[in-house]
Amino acid sequence: MTAPLPALPAKIHPLVRDFLDSRDAVEDTLVRFGSPVHLVFPQVYAENLKRMRAVLEKRIPQHRICYAHKVNQSRAFVRTAEHAGIAIDVASPQELASAIGAGFGPMRIEVTGPKGDVFLRDLIDCGATINVDNLWELRRIAELAGDRAKVPVLLRVSGFDGTPMSRFGVPIGHMDRAFDILSAHRGRIAFLGFAFHIDSGEPAERVRAIDACLNLVEQAYSHHLAPTVLNIGGGFRQVFTADADRFDGYVRSLREALLGRGESMSWANNTFGYHIEGGAVHGTPVFHKYANTIPATRMLDDLLTAPLERHGGRTVAQVAGDNLLTVWLEPGKALVDHAGVTVARVVFVKELADGTVLVNVDLSRDSVTPADQEVMVDPIVLPSAAHESAALPVEFGDGTVRPLRSAADTAPALRPAAETGPVGVYFAGHLCLERDLITNHKVWLARCPRPGDLVVFPNTAAYHMDLSAASASMHPVPAKLAVAHRAGSFQVCRDIDYEPHIPVGLPPRGTPPRGPRRPQAPRRSTGAP
Structure with missing residues (x-):
């Protein structure tokens, strides 16, 4: 055979x-x-959104989905997101214009990534939530805000233990400086909470980041700040392969070919990030993400149900809910998958x-x-x-x-x-x-x-x-x-x-958001849920 x-x-x-x-x-x-x-x-996008919304509704009713526009420039996707009543994450003046043109109001727009002076001025005029990347941005927002309405901001945090260094976000060790700026300008800045983004399939990294942000929530209360948002970012993986066994079989054959055994399987001896040493293939290939078989919804559910040791083993969702935190997330790949x-x-x-x-x-x-x-x-x-x-x-x-x-x-x-x-x-x-x-x-x-x-x-x-x-x-x-x-x-x-035509099974656009609740310091309860 x-x-x-x-x-x-x-x-x-x-x-x-x-x-x-x-x-x-x-x-x-x-x-x-x-x-x-x-x-x-767009109808596949709507299905993905419905499944992700179902996980959130089951685990933590207080949530917000912000579609990461950067994943695709498609207006059809943006219109589908707007029609479904979710929020949007934009990262440039052009994406901001796209979101507004598709019908998003400032209350449903979050702006991420590094921002220059001109963009910051436009965002303050617009009234969108600014996910602050660095301390310069935070100081500049305070200077530009003037006496108009308070500017809603999140602080993006980076530098978590056990996580690769990132060029984005305020290092966790610099957070005291951020607290000082927020405290000094509480009349100009409406501080909503903390955010992070980890593009990793390793659940433990995200759990550590969440635990660190909950600790920052406690510190913020000691500075008389009242954060109500925990933004866990995006990075939820796609599933590309239809057959994990055949994927693994192909990779085995590829590794054998790199060792000179059998027919060549790569152009110009491309090693795809592997290195050959001692008659063996070592390292992690550049295509490792394509081996993923865990859907984004399961990744999200596993994260929300992960126990937090510092909080007596209570889950991420339980601790966030107990402390009146609204969980935001910024899925992009997960919503456009397939x-x-x-x-x-x-x-x-x-x-x-x-x-x-x-x-x-x-x-x-x-x-x-x-x-x-x-x-x-x-x-x-x-x-x-x-x-x-x-x-x-x-x-x-x-x-x-x-x-x-x-x-x-x-x-x-x-x-x-x-x-x-x-x-x-x-x-x-x-x-x-x-x-x-x-x-x-x-x-x-x-x-x-x-x-x-x-x-x-x-x-x-x-x-x-x-x-x-x-x-x-x-x-x-x-x-x-x-x-x-x-x-x-x-x-x-x-x-x-393209215009959305059929319902996607989500709450209608006019559904009012739940009112805010009085925040309190995260509890380290050891009791049963």
Whole structure:
């Protein structure tokens, strides 16, 4: 029995899969809008939001979700968030304008990241909550506030024990200076509470950060300040792979190949962050996040139910609730997970001198891959209608293998051998730069793609689409389109034109927030909940 080829099957949302199954809808979309395109699915976003909201409602009713706009520039996502009644986290004047243009009022806008003087002036005029990154910002807010309404601020904290150094936030050791500024300007600044952001899948790091912030709450009370907010940030991971065992199998084969055993699996001997020493592969690869199998909702639930030793083993949610703290969070990746794909056409296929097969498509690596990461899920090839063959399979992330077409066969005798059987390929971009390899790892396909075929890059909504989209050689960035399933069919429009149409199961926009409660110092209760 022949061993299965190494593979990295992608997890695909059923709605996205149904759209890809609808070949007429896919082809019509590319005929109307050209290739390549980014496709976003706001209804998938709404499902993710509903699931995250359910965890919060179960564990801690006093909460606020702030959608991290930076994850994607899509207006459709922002409009979906506004329609659902949640808040938004913006990090630039342009994102602020986007949020306001989508209908967010200042009471539902939080502003994070480093800010210059001009931006601070605009934020004070706007009335949005400012998540302060550093002491200069805090002093400048006090100077600019004048005699108008108090400026609502959070203090972002960094420098927690056991956590890698971050360039963002006020070091925990400098917090006395922050307290002095807040105390001196209590007539100009409305201090809401503390915030942090840890981009780590390690739960213990977040728990330590929460415990440190609760200690700061106690210290704030001693300075006659009354914080009511604990902002636990974002960083909740995505699940890319549909099959953890096959992912692990691919990585094992890759490590063997790096040691010179078997067929090469990386372009130009790329080690992906591994290092080879003593006949073994060591280190953590740049693609380690793609191995995650824990959904964001479980990460959040585990965090809220984590015991705090300093508080007698009571959970994070219990201690926050006992002390009348509203928990804020800033999910981005978790809300757009599986809510976007990128589609491009194969331009040509070439074979190099050593037999390596390159599949060139009409977009760049930077349009689908963030920074120096390697996206470890397989693209999906949808053969062009002109190339359709009734028996050619396409494998989806749920493990199903099925044809997507029904046109007459092309005589196999007329095809090159590489096009009729399994083949390992690398996907290459359209920039005239050596680095423009979309996949530096080898992708095995049932057959070699041909010009005109469609290539689907899965789960690209989180940073992949917008973080570093290349426009070198005057190539335009891919068009962004919104896809919705309504009245039994798929409707595609430009992202900027999308409007929410169906309820997402969340409280209506007019639901009034719960009133504030009188804060008190965190208790170290050892009693039962």
